[in-house]
Amino acid sequence: GENVEQHPSTLSVQEGDSAVIKCTYSDSASNYFPWYKQELGKRPQLIIDIRSNVGEKKDQRIAVTLNKTAKHFSLHITETQPEDSAVYFCAASPPGSYQLTFGKGTKLSVIP
Amino acid sequence: NAGVTQTPKFQVLKTGQSMTLQCAQDMNHNSMYWYRQDPGMGLRLIYYSASEGTTDKGEVPNGYNVSRLNKREFSLRLESAAPSQTSVYFCASSPETGRPYEQYFGPGTRLTVT
Numbered sequence: 001g002e003n004v005e006q007h008p009s010t011l012s013v014q015e016g017d018s019a020v021i022k023c024t025y026s027d028s029a030s031n032y033f034p035w036y037k038q039e040l041g042k043r044p045q046l047i048i049d050i051r052s053n054v055g056e057k058k059d060q061r062i063a064v065t066l067n068k069t070a071k072h073f074s075l076h077i078t079e080t081q082p083e084d085s086a087v088y089f090c091a092a093s094p095p096g097s098y099q100l101t102f103g104k105g106t107k108l109s110v111i112p
Numbered sequence: 113n114a115g116v117t118q119t120p121k122f123q124v125l126k127t128g129q130s131m132t133l134q135c136a137q138d139m140n141h142n143s144m145y146w147y148r149q150d151p152g153m154g155l156r157l158i159y160y161s162a163s164e165g166t167t168d169k170g171e172v173p174n175g176y177n178v179s180r181l182n183k184r185e186f187s188l189r190l191e192s193a194a195p196s197q198t199s200v201y202f203c204a205s206s207p208e209t210g211r212p213y214e215q216y217f218g219p220g221t222r223l224t225v226t
Contacts, residue, residue: 001171009152032213043202043217044155089154098143098162098212099170104154 002027004092006103013080014111021106023090024072032093033066033073034100039086047088048075080110114138116218118203124224125193133188133221135203142208144186145170145215146178148199155202161186193225 003026013019025033034049050057050064050073057064061080066073077084087107091100116137125131137144146158157170159178167178175197177189186205190197200222204215 006154034213043219045217046214049213093213098206098215099145099157099160100155100213100215101171102154102156104152 002030002092002094002101004090004101004103006090006106008106009104010107010109012109012111015080015082017080019075019077019080019084019108019110021075021088021090021108022072023074023092023103024070025092025101026071027092027094028068028071030092030094033064034091034093035064035075036089036091036102037086038089038105044089077108080108082110082112084108085110116203116205116216118201118218118221120221121219122222124226125190126226127194129193130189130191131193131223132190133201133203133223134185135187135218136185137203137205137216137218138184139205139207139216140183141205141216142183143206143212144180145204145206146176146186146188147202147204148172148197149202149220150199158188158201190223193223195225197223198225199223 006023031052036044037047038044063076087105090103119134145160147155161180164183203218206215
């Protein structure tokens with residue numbers, strides 16, 4: 001089955017700096033890659049996603065890039081703010097299935 | 113519109129006891145999922161149901177059973193709880209059309225087995 005590796009496991013940045021989280025996946029057939037944000041004590045919520053036919057997608061301060069050849073995708077957060085502090089999970093889904101395989105998460109801390 | 117709801121929010125069990133975690137969604141979604149979340153392990157799929165009347169095993173199904181009671185409800189049962197099942201359990205659902213990959217999560221159930 002699919003295996004998703006996520007790095008780093010923890011990340012601290014100064015407010016206003018950028019943060020980058022990287023994930024690799026094992027199944028070259030996977031075609032959907034979402035990112036979820038989980039604030040402390042809350043449920044995971046989708047923040048951005050990308051399909052395999054697209055190389056990059058942006059939504060305000062958040063962007064995701066996908067390199068199908070290398071089988072990795074990344075989350076980029078620019079101009080970080082304290083409210084960006086949370087655990088971020090990447091995931092991958094193979095075609096024909098709506099199941100998601102999640103990475104182990106990255107705890108992002110934005111220092112004011 | 114409550115979205116995905118779960119009961120109970122918290123539960124403490126003794127080893128060997130049984131219990132059922134309840135999940136319901138009011139978004140008319142076809143697919144429903146049960147995950148467990150452990151520190152440093154991310155979210156791992158226990159069971160999922162692609163539609164009413166069907167269930168399939170996920171990554172970590174041992175020690176659990178599920179029932180898709182109807183389109184709205186998907187329950188997770190622990191027949192004989194073990195300390196290794198101490199975890200936070202999330203239920204999720206996703207629609208059949210539009211954005212079928214987008215999963216909506218419930219608030220979670222924090223289970224401790226002593």
